[in-house]
Amino acid sequence: MLPKLTPLANHLGTDVSGSIPQGEQVGVLDLTEAHRRIWELAEPHLKVRSNDAHTLYSYGIARALVDLHPDADPEVVLPAVLLHDTGWSKVPGDEVLQAIAPGGGRPDLVLRHEKEGALIAADVLAEVGADPARTARIIEIVDGHDSRREALHLDDALMKDADKLWRLTPHGVDTVMDWFGLTRDEAHRLIASRVHDHLLTDAGRTMARVLAAVASVDVMPQRIALG
Numbered sequence: 627m628l629p630k631l632t633p634l635a636n637h638l639g640t641d642v643s644g645s646i647p648q649g650e651q652v653g654v655l656d657l658t659e660a661h662r663r664i665w666e667l668a669e670p671h672l673k674v675r676s677n678d679a680h681t682l683y684s685y686g687i688a689r690a691l692v693d694l695h696p697d698a699d700p701e702v703v704l705p706a707v708l709l710h711d712t713g714w715s716k717v718p719g720d721e722v723l724q725a726i727a728p729g730g731g732r733p734d735l736v737l738r739h740e741k742e743g744a745l746i747a748a749d750v751l752a753e754v755g756a757d758p759a760r761t762a763r764i765i766e767i768v769d770g771h772d773s774r775r776e777a778l779h780l781d782d783a784l785m786k787d788a789d790k791l792w793r794l795t796p797h798g799v800d801t802v803m804d805w806f807g808l809t810r811d812e813a814h815r816l817i818a819s820r821v822h823d824h825l826l827t828d829a830g831r832t833m834a835r836v837l838a839a840v841a842s843v844d845v846m847p848q849r850i851a852l853g
């Protein structure tokens with residue numbers, strides 16, 4: 627489901643497009659050329675369970691996290707985000723949601739998507755001619771990104787936080803609702819139980835509070851009454 631891309635009205639009645647700022651600025655981002663090549667090779671592996679859109683939102687969140695952490699290496703964190711869930715393409719489609727379902731889960735399938743993702747990441751990074759030292763670090767992050775509770779280093783922590791923070795976005799809540807047949811309120815409570823206490827950076831924890839506040843307003847009776 628796409629957010630609204632074009633207006634339904636112009637209540638002002640005059641054209642203000644000439645006063646809209648152009649170019650790179652805070653909050654406006656695009657994939658870099660190198661990341662676009664990685665995305666194009668990763669995307670065919672991300673067509674299960676909305677992992678493609680999840681990956682792009684997590685990429686955007688990771689860009690914000692990297693901007694806030696000068697010691698991070700964006701050329702490790704961001705390719706790792708683009709590649710981290712490619713391994714789900716190797717898990718039978720009807721078992722993918724069992725792997726992460728509340729009240730159980732299939733740890734074996736979680737491990738499998740990490741291992742398969744690490745292999746796909748290696749292939750993609752070789753194809754784009756990525757730096758070998760960074761390739762090793764990216765593969766290390768992908769292999770264990772869900773099962774490993776602690777971060778190996780800052781780049782790993784930022785990738786893990788960006789991955790989890792997506793769930794609190796409007797797209798994340800929408801997606802989780804339909805995975806498990808949950809109301810918006812139920813989905814948000816499930817997500818919150820799996821995100822807030824598992825984040826690894828202060829910036830990630832702050833972002834989570836903001837996203838959770840927005841998600842909470844979405845289900846406020848007063849907000850719903852406004853239509």
Ligand SMILES: [Fe+2]
Binds near residue numbers: 711
């Ligand atoms: Fe994953």
Ligand SMILES: [Fe+2]
Binds near residue numbers: 680710711789
């Ligand atoms: Fe993910």
